[in-house]
Amino acid sequence: MTGFLDAIIQGILLGGLYALFATGLSLMFGVMRLVNLAHGDLIVLAAFAILAVAEKLGADPFVAVLLAAPVLFAIGFGLQHALLNRTLGRDLLPPLLVTFGLSIIIQNGLLQAFSADSRRLRSGAIETASIPLGGDIAVGVVPLLTLLSAIAVIVVLNLIFYRTAIGRAFRATSDDLEVAELMGIDVNRTFAIAMGIAFVVIAIAALYLGLRANFDPTIGPVRLLYAFEAVIIGGLGSFWGTLAGGVILGLAQTIGARIDPEWQILSGHLAFLVVLAIRPRGLFPRAVD
Amino acid sequence: MEAGTTTPKRSYRIETADRVSRTAAVLAALLLLVLVLLPGFAGRNLIQDLIFLFYMMALAQCWNLLAGYAGLISVGQQAFVGLGGYVLFALTLIGGVNPLLAVPGAGIVAAALALPTALIVFRLRGAYFAIGTWVVAEVYRLVFAQVKPLGGGTGTSLTPTVTSSVPGIEWIKTLFDVRTPAARDIASYWLALALLVATLVFVYLVLRSRRGLALGAIRDRESAAASLGVDIDRIKLAAYVATAAMTGMLGALIYLQKARISPDAAFSVLDWTAYVIFITVIGGIGTIEGPVIGAIIFYLMQRYLADFGAWYLILLGTLGILVMLFAPRGLWGLVAGRYGLTLFPTRRRLVVDEDDGNRP
């Protein structure tokens, strides 16, 4: 029984990480209707960026992410403005192909720059610290911070979306691009800002990816799949739905792993397919696709 | 002309072929003959290269039928390549089936599994369908990694008994005076050529059929096609299952030739989907000629640039992005647009025959 309860708690905490992966993807779809096949690779790229800053300056990853975040915002802004905005339109193929191409470029660029070795972000004692909850159950500080950060990111994003002028512009542009232009909204710039914000979320996701486990240049695509599954399970259009989707995916993986460690990832995928079969619009849908 | 009022009579015909495409058909027949006879005078390296070229070209044709015509952009076709490969291994190693029969067997299994797969992934639209197919491919990979009789996560090899049991190997050995491994390559070469031709003929016939017309309509504008009574989901499903069958057979053939399989290689998104997408897009999506040209370009790049490793892949990704942005109809689209060429005529054109009324 303790084992089962432990699995639930660890699953929810793991879900925090998946929610962080998924929130950036959800943001891009919500504003630009962009499905970004390079999302996982961008998370890995950001993890390497944090690693590089941390190693160069001898800084803690939590400090390094603060330095890397503005740079990543700028990269996201530039990427959307210079490249991805050109791909958006009625035809689905250009954004898919261009982000697929980016995925391959990023993976191989990282291989060239950092080799295929597994890396990890180091932050001293906090990595192994845990809080005992009584019984045999304890929660790691880093996993707990991951979940809290996911919640904080979603709270902040909701504030931006529902309390600020740029958030209004995000929603309006997503509703009706043409009328948004009639309102004087510079759509290209609005999308670029949204991508910049998504990149900051990616940086936060990358921090916890690197603190919780090893990473190497090839692990991006599987992170994309987790992020995608969390978004679809939760239902499009709501960040809280995405958090729920991440938690469900985390639970499915952890419970699967308790049955047989080799089934961890497979159980996550199967949970996704089951949700898709039963509730194709996700568990908490909001947006009309 | 005595009446002076005779207006020229016009008659209308609907044609698909023109002179260029008829010439191309004759040349293609000659080329096919040369290719069939090639093992008689070509070295083993060239034969192996051509096997690779043929199956990449055929895979690209399949993906093109899905994405370029049916509007189903899949990033998970590696599911069916890997499935085909594993079915061949299972049938030959465990079931003792002859490899030549196992190839169509793989096609049947792939089609049978494509149906339930479609039931789930078809619930996702557009770009979400793409990632959904990728998840399914991952599920296939993880499931086959659990199948211990086929080597689990590390994979397994075909025994020499199996690989040399392809019918005709002995005949090839005496005919060309070669050893068993070379004879195996020649058999694989002919099989690959046959599957490529079958794929081309299949895609061509599909596109010329009424269903093909409907596919063209879906590609052009899905909502309009639906309002004209085209049963889009059925046609998409048919395209999905048919390409799964072809892809499965190709996968079986690829792994018969490789003789060694592992889940990571057989379900590789890079090898069986990314390359295939770049071939199709660089060559020209939505045409039969595009994947043919794209595969030749890809083969040449692979041959001369693959040693650059990561840089080669970065180049390939960049090339794909540039083509998509600046020449979205691909290289064939550029050529065909400029000269009005078509080698595989699938479009119907209205031909007006002017008749001046003087001829009897």
Place this chain on the structure above:
Amino acid sequence: MQLLATQQLTAFYGDFQALYGVDIRLDAGETIAIIGANGAGKSTLLKAIAGLIPSPADSVLLDGIPIGAKRAADIVRLGVALVPEGRRLFPSLNVEENLLIGGQASKHAGPWTLDRVYRLFPVLKERRSSAAPILSGGQQQMAAIGRALMSNPRVLLCDEISLGLAPIVIADIYAALPQIKAEGTSVVLVEQDIAQAMKAADRLYCFQEGRVSLEGRPGELSRDQIHHAYFG
């Protein structure tokens, strides 16, 4: 004084030509109406002026300066706002947010603020936090007009603002027009309803198959002339 003008304006949807050399003029303080049958090119004219359809630079002039090649987002900043056909409020925004977004990009100070719009259409204030799609058609139309006013335009382009509304609701909306004019805004009305257009406008243009077929002051045009210009 001429505020807005088109010169030999042509417009295309792909290969289809919708306007064939249209000349219209709008003076400061004036209200003009564009009438004509469906497909005559009335909405196309407004879209071309607003920058939603590309046109040659000097085919649209604002204060004598060519603006034809500018993008929609820039044109609204110059003081030309469009109330689009079918209202097209943003469904994920509530009424107040729809109004606010109308004024968001504009740098013009001017008479139109949230309060001023609420005074013009008091019902919008009551429904300020309702989601746009649950408003009645008339309320949606008021919100769409208010949204365009929030940019403090010098020219307000109104595309079929009476379409699909009950006569009493139409009367309510047209009753707001004098207040809008009184704040110094010039208005271009595209209308199917000829009587309504003749009542509201200082001058009238009738469109037929992408060309101006008749032009004049409502009092000076006969029923026959309009009928002929309308149907050819």
